[in-house]
Structures are given as structure tokens and as C-alpha cells.
Amino acid sequence: MAGPGRHFLQIPGPTNVPDRVLRAMDMPTMDHRGPAFADVGKRALDGMKSIFKTQGQVVIFPGSGTGAWEAALVNTMSPGDLVLMYETGHFATLWKKLADRLGLRTEFIEGDWRSGADADAIETRLRADTAGEIKAVCVVHNETSTGSVSPIADVRKAIDAAGHPALLMVDTISSLASLDYRHDEWGVDVTVAGSQKGLMLPPGLSFNAVSEKAQAAAKTARLPRAYWDWADMAGPNETGYFPYTPATNLLYGLNEAISMLHEEGLDNVFARHQSHGEAARRAVRAWGLEVLCNTPAHCSGVLTAVMMPEGYSADAFRKVTLENFNMSLGNGLSKVADRVFRIGHLGDFNDLMLMGTLSGVEMGLELSGVPYRRGGTQAALDCLTGRQQTRAEDAAE
Structure with a gap:
């Protein structure tokens, strides 16, 4: 239920x-x-x-x-x-x-x-x-x-x-x-x-x-x-x-x-997705985990695929996260099955939704016993706050 x-x-x-x-x-x-x-x-x-x-x-x-x-x-x-x-x-x-x-x-x-x-x-x-x-x-x-x-x-x-x-x-x-x-x-x-x-x-x-x-x-x-x-x-x-x-x-x-x-403007939609992709990747790196895409110019604003540490199951982590925090994350497919989980940050999505998502990931890592460093959500928050401050300064000029 x-x-x-x-x-x-x-x-x-x-x-x-x-x-x-x-x-x-x-x-x-x-x-x-x-x-x-x-x-x-x-x-x-x-x-x-x-x-x-x-x-x-x-x-x-x-x-x-x-x-x-x-x-x-x-x-x-x-x-x-x-x-x-x-x-x-x-x-x-x-x-x-x-x-x-x-x-x-x-x-x-x-x-x-x-x-x-x-x-x-x-x-x-x-x-x-x-x-x-x-x-x-x-x-x-x-x-x-x-x-x-x-x-x-x-x-x-x-x-x-x-x-x-x-x-x-x-x-x-x-x-x-x-x-x-x-x-x-x-x-x-x-x-x-x-x-x-x-x-x-x-x-x-x-x-x-x-x-x-x-x-x-x-x-x-x-x-x-x-x-x-x-x-x-x-x-x-x-x-x-x-x-x-x-x-x-x-x-x-x-x-x-x-x-x-x-109404939002397509360029604003694209910028929003790029911002969320960058914030999610900063969170992943702060956790000490690795983003699957290793070519910075090719990293997506739509989703972030995260590699699990050797010997740890991505599907087991996703199961813990779903059961404890009612959050569905994407699974790894074919060649990367059970080695990767995917964070979707696209569509009707804003800063607070991203922060809720990343908080759920960090809590799931903790409960799953996956080795990580704390502070990923803070790294993402710093990224988003910096973006908002820049926008406010640009609007004031």
C-alpha cells in the first residue's frame, strides 16, 4: 500500500x-x-x-x-x-x-x-x-x-x-x-x-x-x-x-x-534541463560515485546514469529506495544491467523536485550500505543556488 x-x-x-x-x-x-x-x-x-x-x-x-x-x-x-x-x-x-x-x-x-x-x-x-x-x-x-x-x-x-x-x-x-x-x-x-x-x-x-x-x-x-x-x-x-x-x-x-x-520558452526549457543535469552530476561526484557518460560535452540534461561501486547491486539499491522512500529510479539495461541506476530529471520538473530526488538517492545509498561520501545533495544545492543568484543578478542589470 x-x-x-x-x-x-x-x-x-x-x-x-x-x-x-x-x-x-x-x-x-x-x-x-x-x-x-x-x-x-x-x-x-x-x-x-x-x-x-x-x-x-x-x-x-x-x-x-x-x-x-x-x-x-x-x-x-x-x-x-x-x-x-x-x-x-x-x-x-x-x-x-x-x-x-x-x-x-x-x-x-x-x-x-x-x-x-x-x-x-x-x-x-x-x-x-x-x-x-x-x-x-x-x-x-x-x-x-x-x-x-x-x-x-x-x-x-x-x-x-x-x-x-x-x-x-x-x-x-x-x-x-x-x-x-x-x-x-x-x-x-x-x-x-x-x-x-x-x-x-x-x-x-x-x-x-x-x-x-x-x-x-x-x-x-x-x-x-x-x-x-x-x-x-x-x-x-x-x-x-x-x-x-x-x-x-x-x-x-x-x-x-x-x-x-x-509559455516557458524553449530556450528556457533547454537551460533548465542543462542546469538539472549539471547539478545531478555534481551530486554523483560528491558522493564519490561515477557518471556513466565520461565525455563531458556529451553529458545529458535529461538523465544521469550512475555506476555502482564494484560488487554492489544497482537493482538492490533501487529496491531499497522504492520500498523506503516511494521513489522509482531507472534500471540498467542489457550491457549495464544491475551495474547502473538512472536518475530521470526531465519534463515537468523543477529545482525542488530535483533536490527531493537527490535526497532520496542519498538516503537510499545509506540504507543500502553502498559506500559513498555524504554531501551530494549539498553539492547539487550549491549548484542550483548559484544558478538562481546569477539569474537574479542578470535580471537586476
């Missing part, structure tokens, strides 16, 4: 859904073919363009991020096409496995799960592909299993420097609306996203942002597609409708979430 107070859901998604979004979804079911729905659908489609920072097509599917992965590939690729992917972690690996099952050939640039993608390694491989066999480069922007961010603008420059025609596909499932992202400016061809993280919604919506180059590729692509077909969406979407039943109440919530993001 749950104790007093609210449950702390501090996994890296699904995230806490704000009351405003919950209230927006609390509506009677609407006729998705009726005249009133057009405004709901159009607002959602146009609003997501502002979040992706694109003037191109945005497609909204009822589905999870995995569906958006599949949509990106089946709309642009043909059987046997070669796709270059980068091993940033568990979710990059799952995307590769999905591509394999679709009948694509995949090539993985090996990574150590402690940093984002290496743009130089991608450029080197593309330069070697003189026959132009590689049809797409697929990169995870924010690897949810490791807390590492890939430099997408650098990846685009690497593709251009190699003079290679491959499409650039980017997974932003755990980064969109939390970290700076620019679909058009960075020359991304297909961006993949989901509703349950930075967009502050329950799971159930997935997204593709599509460039003109990707739309052109879709005209000749030969992988089977039906449910995920962009072409089926295009006509109805022009007037705010969908070719099949959309997730109507989630679209109500999406429109409210987009309003909230713009």
Missing part, C-alpha cells in the same frame, strides 16, 4: 504528467470525423513543427517510439538496403535489431556506451563507401540507457564532408522538448519522437518529422508499409484530420503541452 505523499517517478520516461495536461485530456470523446476536430488536429500538427523546428511535414501516429522507428525506415528504405548505425547504448541496439527484422542490412559502428556518436568515425566510414551502398545514417540523439548525447550538427557536417547522399535519421524520443534540437537547421531527414518524455504526456503518440529529401525517397522505397505510410497521412492532415482513428484525447493533451513549452 502506498504511503503518504506522492510517488516520485524519477525514471527517464514515462515522465510525470502535469495537471494542466491531465485536465486538458479530461474531455468527452470527440467525433474525429466531425468539423470541431479539425482545429484540434491542425493545432497539434502545426504545433509540433515548432517543437521540431521544421517547416516540413510532421506525422503523428497512435503508437510508441518503436513505431516511429519503423515508420522512418519503411517509408524510405527498400529490402536489402544498407543502414549505418552507431552503438551509443541499449536503444540504438534495439533500433538496429528492428532494422534487421525489416530485411535491411545494418552496420554498427561500435561504441563503449559512455559517450555519444563519434562524427569523425561516421565520416571515415562514409568516405570509404565509394559505391554509395549506405542509404541512411541512424543516430540516437539522447541515449536513454546511458545519459549520453550525440552531436547531431557534427554528424550532419560529417555526412556533408564525405559528400555522401545517405539520409540522416535521428531518434529524439528522450530529447525532444528537453534538449536543443533543430530538424531543419541540422539537415535531418527523419526525426523520430514519442509523447511520454519531454512532451509531458502519457505514452501513446509517436512522431516523424520529414524532410523533402526523405519524402522523395519514400516515392521509390519498396519496404512494405500500411499503417505507417506517410502518404496516407498527407492528404487528411492538410485539413487537420487523420486517415484512421487518432488518439483524440492525447491530442488534447499534446496541444496543452505545446502551449506550456512555449
Whole structure:
């Protein structure tokens, strides 16, 4: 039985859904073919363009991020096409496995799960592909299993420097609306996203942002597609409708979430996440523990993955923390299972929520008998207080 107070859901998604979004979804079911729905659908489609920072097509599917992965590939690729992917972690690996099952050939640039993608390694491989066999480069922007961010603008420059025609596909499932992202400016061809993280919604919506180059590729692509077909969406979407039943109440919530993001200002949203990421990492280091991402420029503002001391179980620590403090932390996945726990600090999240989370982690470390140094929460508090003081001084000038 749950104790007093609210449950702390501090996994890296699904995230806490704000009351405003919950209230927006609390509506009677609407006729998705009726005249009133057009405004709901159009607002959602146009609003997501502002979040992706694109003037191109945005497609909204009822589905999870995995569906958006599949949509990106089946709309642009043909059987046997070669796709270059980068091993940033568990979710990059799952995307590769999905591509394999679709009948694509995949090539993985090996990574150590402690940093984002290496743009130089991608450029080197593309330069070697003189026959132009590689049809797409697929990169995870924010690897949810490791807390590492890939430099997408650098990846685009690497593709251009190699003079290679491959499409650039980017997974932003755990980064969109939390970290700076620019679909058009960075020359991304297909961006993949989901509703349950930075967009502050329950799971159930997935997204593709599509460039003109990707739309052109879709005209000749030969992988089977039906449910995920962009072409089926295009006509109805022009007037705010969908070719099949959309997730109507989630679209109500999406429109409210987009309003909230713009009220705060996207740049402020990104700065807030970066601040919380820095504060969390300072706490981890003060505890004498190690952050999984060991490349400072790639450290994420969305989550912090923490390595356990040798011989100690991350899952046992998470169990103690849940049972004693009613707080869920993310588990380690595949290669880092039971060796890592993940602190989610994204979405509808503020300074006090971070401090409550880090206090729960520190108390959990104590009760679990994990060797650590006290003072991590104070280090984070000092970081956040310094940021607030700087903001106050800037506002006074």
C-alpha cells in the first residue's frame, strides 16, 4: 500500500504528467470525423513543427517510439538496403535489431556506451563507401540507457564532408522538448519522437518529422508499409484530420503541452534541463560515485546514469529506495544491467523536485550500505543556488 505523499517517478520516461495536461485530456470523446476536430488536429500538427523546428511535414501516429522507428525506415528504405548505425547504448541496439527484422542490412559502428556518436568515425566510414551502398545514417540523439548525447550538427557536417547522399535519421524520443534540437537547421531527414518524455504526456503518440529529401525517397522505397505510410497521412492532415482513428484525447493533451513549452520558452526549457543535469552530476561526484557518460560535452540534461561501486547491486539499491522512500529510479539495461541506476530529471520538473530526488538517492545509498561520501545533495544545492543568484543578478542589470 502506498504511503503518504506522492510517488516520485524519477525514471527517464514515462515522465510525470502535469495537471494542466491531465485536465486538458479530461474531455468527452470527440467525433474525429466531425468539423470541431479539425482545429484540434491542425493545432497539434502545426504545433509540433515548432517543437521540431521544421517547416516540413510532421506525422503523428497512435503508437510508441518503436513505431516511429519503423515508420522512418519503411517509408524510405527498400529490402536489402544498407543502414549505418552507431552503438551509443541499449536503444540504438534495439533500433538496429528492428532494422534487421525489416530485411535491411545494418552496420554498427561500435561504441563503449559512455559517450555519444563519434562524427569523425561516421565520416571515415562514409568516405570509404565509394559505391554509395549506405542509404541512411541512424543516430540516437539522447541515449536513454546511458545519459549520453550525440552531436547531431557534427554528424550532419560529417555526412556533408564525405559528400555522401545517405539520409540522416535521428531518434529524439528522450530529447525532444528537453534538449536543443533543430530538424531543419541540422539537415535531418527523419526525426523520430514519442509523447511520454519531454512532451509531458502519457505514452501513446509517436512522431516523424520529414524532410523533402526523405519524402522523395519514400516515392521509390519498396519496404512494405500500411499503417505507417506517410502518404496516407498527407492528404487528411492538410485539413487537420487523420486517415484512421487518432488518439483524440492525447491530442488534447499534446496541444496543452505545446502551449506550456512555449509559455516557458524553449530556450528556457533547454537551460533548465542543462542546469538539472549539471547539478545531478555534481551530486554523483560528491558522493564519490561515477557518471556513466565520461565525455563531458556529451553529458545529458535529461538523465544521469550512475555506476555502482564494484560488487554492489544497482537493482538492490533501487529496491531499497522504492520500498523506503516511494521513489522509482531507472534500471540498467542489457550491457549495464544491475551495474547502473538512472536518475530521470526531465519534463515537468523543477529545482525542488530535483533536490527531493537527490535526497532520496542519498538516503537510499545509506540504507543500502553502498559506500559513498555524504554531501551530494549539498553539492547539487550549491549548484542550483548559484544558478538562481546569477539569474537574479542578470535580471537586476
